[in-house]
Amino acid sequence: MPDPTAVDSASPPGGAPRSGSARSLAPDLARGLMLLVIATVHAHLFRFAADGSSSFTLDGPLDTAVTAAMALFAENRGYPMFAALFGYGLTWIYLRRAAEGREWPWVRRLLRRRGRWMVAIGLAHTVLIFFGDIIAVYGLIALLFTAALRFTDRRLLTHAFAWMAVGSLVYAFVNTAVFSAFAEQGAAAGPATPLTDLVGRVVSWAVLGPLLVAISVFPFMIGVWAARRRLLEEPDRHRSLLRRIAAFGITAAVLGGIPQALINIEVWNAPAAAEPWVFWLHLLAGYFGGFGYAALTALVAGRLGERRGPIVTALAATGRRSMTCYLLQSVAWAVLMPTYALGVMGSLSDAQAVGVGVAVWLATVVVADLLRRAGDRQGPAEWVLRRLTYGRT
Template structure:
């Protein structure tokens, strides 16, 4: 998950490159083109839903944990709300003071919006999930069609420029950060992904993967297939066809929506893989160590990308191509794996996980 997020965010710092298709930079050479196509098929708008599914699953685990400790439903919901508020705070610090590509605020808001459903019966939960999902399916492709028509280009470009400095970036982020999660929720179907994650959690699809292997296999096959088919038209733009701006935005909305199926499919696939790994080895132990500390290392990864790529720091985003920033993203993630392994070896929790627990539980 963290690798996919790093690979999705790194190209956003390429302020020295021309816009390509959507959030992707223009390809400079053949390898860039391969990386862009791979990203459009398997990463863009697929890493975010995966994070959202895992977040929704985590809400269920947290809620059930509180009930098992003797807390009543009201107290358990209060804990969920408290953690959601602190996620928003952590995301604000990341976005404003570090300048990273934040999603923590959006998930904090999602926790506040869907937390009430954790105690509702199956019928109410399914009804809410269907209504929210249909709403996004109805308006999202048209919204992106109008957005792209207004932009007047296939690509969005980047928010960075060569003349940016830290103080300027901080002031702009401080001004705009309150509306960032609103726009994220408006433009991307995070809530349906979180709700599907809650459904996963209610069914214990990942924590009881041995019992659910056939179901996980069906979900993974269906979700990833839908995801690839939904992304394929975007990959073929400028290669096979040249659609109008509105149509391009419309099919980008389809790519985003089918990315939700991709995130769900990835979660199921990783559940299947985990179920088949009977004997932990050094690699799986290291990945597990990173997963236990995902909040800490998400923030660290975003911080390192800012330091290495943004114009306010080392400015490599002005000199590298898409291939270069892809290598940077993999190296940053690899460093996180190594650091997480060291923490696990010394039985040390992630610093931000420790801080979050102390804030939420007053420890």
């Protein structure tokens, strides 16, 4: 999910956000690329959710390869990185305001006000169009874990790894149970209507929301730790560490994703008792994959320096407007997936669905770049959140 702190972490309170050319490239580039991961994962999963089935199509070698690649490189690899970037951005809001002489109670009120509005926006997002909202989840984290910004490193990492172990384990078992119930229900459910979808979205978020908080606290706190060291702003100074994180994280993501990939492509018929443990391993590997992707992006950004061609510029523009682009993806799914709308997702193969995800992401890149060209304007969602947080000052 997008990092809604992207604008304010680079601007003074009440002032205009920093222009794209003055911003650090790595966080924006990472967000822009991870939106591609999220779009393809959603499209891939919506393919079988749309027709009520409980498996991928696997219609030929291409579908099988795509499904395996999604498990190894994409599923549960994008959200951890966004949660880490959210922690990174929230820390920078705190550090910048503290550097301006703001006292901690003032900053805490600011961050919690921002969190409350994110919860409101996320709940509206859920009610209106999308069941898998993450904006409200980040808002809840901002409300509940603001104090973590002032933890010592030791306390921060202790809390982080405790959440990693317990939160991910609970999520793995509950998610597996929910998915099994969905698979058993399958096509027995009646045709979807706008009303049944609305009820389903609200009920789903009531179950998934707290679970998403539980699995997002760990990467959020790792993002706080990374921001204190300016890992993304100063990649050249941390090149050796970033290389190790990228190599270890991406390798761990691939190796840890192999069992889940074998299940997804129906090579391994795992016993029911093993499925939640396999998914737990998949989640843990995803954490490190997300960190590895962020580190790799920072290294690329450091290598590029100021040499930003049109593609990199457009990707950074997308990352800067990640909340708007994320919401635009939801609008696309609301049009493409339900049977009472276009209803095309259920008729696609796995590879075709991923292709649709790529196309949706490319459309948001075009929109973001047009906003950049039109006077480097903020995205509408970023503008609204900033106005709600800071007012008209």
